[in-house]
Amino acid sequence: STRSPATAAPSNDPPEQTRTGMSKAALKQAYIDNLFYIQGRFRDVASTYDLYMAAAFTARDRMLERWVESAQVYKTSHARTLCYLSAEYLLGPQLTQNLVNLGIAKVARAAAEELSVDFNAILEEEVEPGLGSGGLGRLAACYLDSLATQRIPAIGYGIRYEFGIFDQVIQDGWQVERSDNWLRNGNPWELPRPKISFAVRYGGHTEQTRDQEGRSRVRWVPEMVIKGVAYDTPILGYGVRNANLLRLWKSEAPESFDFQTFNVGDYYGAVHAKIEAETISKVLYPNDEPEAGKELRLKQQYFFVSCSMQDMIRLHRNTVGPLETIHQKFVVQLNDTHPALAIAELMRLLVDEQAMTWEQAWSITRQTFCYTNHTLLPEALETWSLALFERLLPRHLEIIYAINQEFLDQVRVRFLGDEARIARMSLIDETHGRRIRMAHLAVVGSRAVNGVAALHSKLIKTTIFKDFHELAPERFHTVTNGVTPRRFMVVSNPRLARLITATCGHDRWIGDLEYLRDLETHADDPVLQARWRQVKIAAKRDLACWLDHHTGVPIDPEAMFDIQAKRLHEYKRQHLKVLHIIRLYQRLKQDPSVSMVPRAFIFGGKAAPGYVMAKLMIKLINAVGEVINRDPQVNGYLRVAFMPNFNVKNGQRLYPAADLSEQISLAGKEASGTGNMKFSMNGALTIGTDDGANIEIREAVGAENFFLFGMTAEEVQRKQAEGYRPWALYQGDAELKSDIDLISSGLFSHGDPHLFRPLTDHLIHADPFMVLADYRAYLECQERVTEAYAQPRRWDRMSILNVARMGRFSSDRAIREYAERIWQIEPVVLDS
Ligand code: TH1
Incomplete structure (x- = not known):
């Protein structure tokens, strides 16, 4: 029997229910148990941190019950499943959220307080996983909440960054960044899955070979192989028993040491390879709208996308079977272009590793992906230099070339002789020193593309994706964002x-x-x-x-x-x-x-x-x-x-x-x-x-x-086309001039007239965002x-x-729109 290790009053619940019971008595018992068996503490010596961990595990036990039940039902129901691919998830603190979704927020607080635990103090103890930089990452977290609440079977895939978005401190009025060591005290919400791991390859070259039947195949001989290991976090819905899965990948070296290297005496080199592998999931890039071209960022993107696609194929094998039906079982939603490489990776897995024909693989891939665009800012549209891409992902470059050739042939037939259009639509930008346009890959490889608000969706159809919209207007959608x-x-x-x-x-x-x-x-x-x-x-x-x-x-x-x-x-x-x-x-x-x-x-x-x-x-x-x-x-x-x-x-x-x-x-x-x-x-x-x-x-x-x-956006476009002159506005409005001049006077900078000059000069002479207007x-x-x-x-x-x-x-409305109009996924109801 489960005797209490500590001093809590014996519970009146039947013994088999005390483990994850929801009554106040059961929660108190579980709390004391977790404090004892997980933290190894009793009430009198427990720190606030111990008390937080015990509360978290008490919630988690109850979450796991729903999670296992959901997994069983999802497995037998043949339900379509959404794979949400996002480089960012900004989850926020988990404890209260999970208690609310369990429906025990009130009683859990009461239970804690009867044990003389200051609940507000333990909430302050919680560190949040800052695995995102802003709205895009938080949107992904809201969507996880609503996917479960709307009973949509879903897996969120992403990266388990060891360091999330930096902590900001203000010193003398300036931002100073501090690294975010969020895993320092352990993370009670995740379950490591050392057995769910995949090899991810980089670099090297490709070779033409033939298989047993004599068909020509491509073999990729990589220069480096690392391993991605799954860490799972359960995601509950509100008012339902459904629980979904957030699966984040951590990078590791395949072995703790490369013994071959070690034996020839290059001990340092062997350890270095391990560090290089671990570096991939080390830190989140902190830009909200990215600067392009960072090699590690490309490595990160390929890393999580490759693990996720391999995992999706494995799950399909385990449950449904024939690979030819994978697009019926799974939909992959790309959260911006950061995971767009998944399109090339799925092609590679199907063609090179599963020996599928190119035509069939492309048909499946095209039916699997959907892509959400989140920004029109030109500097945020991801491109990768061809040279870097080829060095890191030589096989994927070949695949992208092949996709591009086939695609441009179609465009040629539709728009005979319109070479300017071909150049604009190509997956390769030849005007800025040969770069791969990730947004074009995402559009060409997806069956649906959407913007995140009505105006934005209209603008993508008339600006960055104008040519694509003319080619296939039925693929463009809009889903206005929501929050939970x-x-x-x-x-x-x-x-x-x-x-x-x-x-x-x-x-x-x-x-x-x-x-x-x-x-x-x-x-x-x-x-x-x-x-x-x-x-x-x-x-x-x-x-x-x-x-x-x-x-x-x-x-x-x-x-x-x-x-x-x-x-x-x-x-x-x-x-x-x-x-x-x-x-x-x-x-x-x-x-x-x-x-x-x-x-x-x-x-x-x-x-x-x-x-x-x-x-x-x-x-x-x-x-x-x-x-x-x-x-x-x-x-x-x-x-x-x-x-x-x-x-x-x-x-x-x-x-x-x-x-x-x-x-x-x-x-x-x-x-x-x-x-x-x-x-x-x-x-x-x-x-x-x-x-x-x-x-x-x-x-x-x-x-x-x-x-x-x-x-309005139209007036902005018109003004900019006419030639915007902020200087004239500055000269023409005495109050505006005096406000800007007050900044440059040095009043706010202890008399230093230079400190804010870059800002005021930029406003007066360029003002790209039309503040003065x-x-x-x-x-x-x-x-x-x-x-x-x-x-x-x-x-x-x-x-x-x-x-x-x-x-x-509400993000519930947004998710219902995605499910009905874009994914064609039905809710799965769990009774009891
Ligand atoms: C943001 C958009 O700026 C914001 O308007 C929108 O509400 C939000 O996404 C959710 O749709 C974006 N965040 C990022 C982050 C990166 C790259 C592009 C965007 S757009 C790294």
Whole structure:
């Protein structure tokens, strides 16, 4: 029998249920057991870390039960399965999320507290796996949650980076990067699978050979072979018993030593080979929109894609059988072009290793893949130099040539004699010194291509993929991004979740966000409005307290919390926000008697370590904050704080506390945005441009409940075609000029007029993201915001309606659209 090792009261549950029972008594027992048998501790000597681990294992045991059950049902059901390939997953803290999806968040907390465990303290102990850089990685995590919730059998494939996105600290106003050693204390959520491992090859050359039947074949003789080992993390759905799998690959040397090398005495060389293998999954590239050409990045991409495709073939063999049907069993979704090499790799596996004909392999491959594009920014479109590619993946280059030749032959027939078109569509770019265009490979090898918001999907069809759209319009789709309300409402804003549930009289909205509409009829109810305010102010108080503690900037919770939190990038225009702050500052300085709605400006976000301008923008924000926060003439009205290390955990502190959400990218540049959704779901109003998903959010919540400003994407295109001259705008607007001049005067840089010159000069002379062109419209729109905020009842109504109408932006809706329109995958219901 399972006797307790410690002192917990004996449980009343029948013994066979205590192991993973959900009652408070069972949870207490399990907690004590795990503390004892896994951490080797008893209550009195356990550290907060031990207590966290025991809680995590208590949750995990219960997750595994569902996981095994799902695996069994999926195996026998012949259900189609989605393989989601993504180089990034930004999961965030796991414990609360998993307790919510298990349906035991409340009782687990109660159980812990009866054992005198401070639950909030153990939550603070948790480190998050930062295996992504921004919206794209977080989107992948939201989709995992919704795939399970929508009962879609799915495997997420990716890389188990040993170091995720760097930790950001702010020193003297500058960003400083610290490495993220997230595995330091162990990871209770993953299960290593040493027996699930595959060889991955690099370099060398190819040879023509013949098989037994005399058919010609290609043999790849690599220069280096490494091993990928699977680490599995279970992913639960909400309100269902389905559990899916996140499988991340870690790179290792095939043997701990190359003994041949060792025996001839090259001990150092042998160890070096091991280190080289382990380097591949060592660290995440921290750029949100990548810089191209890094060899290790290409190695990483091929590494995880090769392991994943080999694993998919193995799973198909184990369950279904004939390889010819693999496209009926699996759909592979490519999260941007980072995994696009999977197309060439599947071809190689089918043709070279499984001896399939090229025609059949191509037909299967073309039916297997779907590709999501996430950006139009030219510098983010991945290309690889042919020379590098050939050196690392000689066989894949041959395959890509063959795909390209066949494809261009088709184009030639359709568009006779249009050589310019052929050159534009080729998988090889000959204009910038021969490079492989990964986006073209992804489009040619996929049966469906989609953008991530309506505007974005329209733009890809008229710009980067115009020729492809003309060739095969039926392959282009749109699926607007979504975010999971479990994490971004229930987990991060429990007070609001409780109020919504009480107001609606049910909590069905958590599993089907359209039910938030039940709030609409209460939008003018003064009782709800008063409670709504209380919930908001409580979240603001929490955030103010955190910011005071971590930045030393005291903020009045009564002030309007005006927040911009996202990666630092010129196209996202954090500097436009800064110009607004400087304008208000100058207005107050010029007329100290002027009265204002007090505002706290809060920023958060990381800059790519090599992006000099973005780092200078962080310094500018902090420098302006330093002057304003210190000046008693203005700091009753204005405060500026920069939250260090914006990640999922810290984001969860921001979204509930925002009154105003800043979504001010240049129209046409932000493919979708997802932070915009997270803020709005938590009752913030949006000030935003006509860009990405902002457009659809505005449609959903109503134009009267959204602060729109600035040029449209079309106006941007027109202005740029006419020749944009920021200098003229600078000269023509006295306030704009004086705001920029104040930066270059040295006021914010202890008298140094040079510090921010690169930034101000760039704005005045180039301004590629047209900050100056939208400046006036932005200021005017902010006046309307102030006016609305000064009328609390009106503001509350707008805030309630924003939440009530956000149902469409649940990732559940997005996943249902993918499943129905793109994947043709049916849910698998697990009963009991
Ligand atoms: C982001 C887009 O910028 C953002 O608008 C969108 O909401 C999000 O993806 C999810 O669709 C992107 N992140 C990356 C990251 C890399 C490369 C391209 C993009 S686009 C590394």
